[in-house]
Amino acid sequence: QKEVEQDPGPLSVPEGAIVSLNCTYSNSAFQYFMWYRQYSRKGPELLMYTYSSGNKEDGRFTAQVDKSSKYISLFIRDSQPSDSATYLCAMRPGGTGANNLFFGTGTRLTVIP
């Protein structure tokens, strides 16, 4: 079993829809949770990170962490064609460095104009 599971999609939604992207994990030591966006033939770029449980909002993006269920989500409101990309979740235990990062396989999202 992988440490981090993510539905690869693909996911297609019409412009303006609310998008929900999710990951589950098995390691209860994970404390930092991140979402990366990766455009085709580019490197991943950090969207948001959350420490422990709770919600974090940044513009149209909201990240949620439910440690009791070992489940994290990224919501995109008013989705735009420019949001079309692959979204990667990542996480690591507290007290460790960036070398201890565990990635999901990514969900490919297409927003249709």
Added chain:
Amino acid sequence: NAGVTQTPKFQVLKTGQSMTLQCAQDMNHEYMSWYRQDPGMGLRLIHYSVGAGITDQGEVPNGYNVSRSTTEDFPLRLLSAAPSQTSVYFCASSRSRGPSGNTIYFGEGSWLTVV
């Protein structure tokens, strides 16, 4: 505003050849890492470094070698290329620990094909 720079962007190798993927960062980051990205496998850590002169293995180190003689540079060497090393390679850098250690900056990627 270069960030993390990788070269080459594309490379085709024959089985058994060796080559070096170059990586440089201009942000004075302590951590540098090499990942490979394969379909259905996600990003997997090959090797990482926590500072000049210090390197360590990640999840999939076999067939690769690294060194870190300066803070800025972290080359990845393929010793004897195999078709299983066909992949997209990403170099990354970040601060060492704490919340800022979550902001990992990735390079643009190097597409490697071994025939």
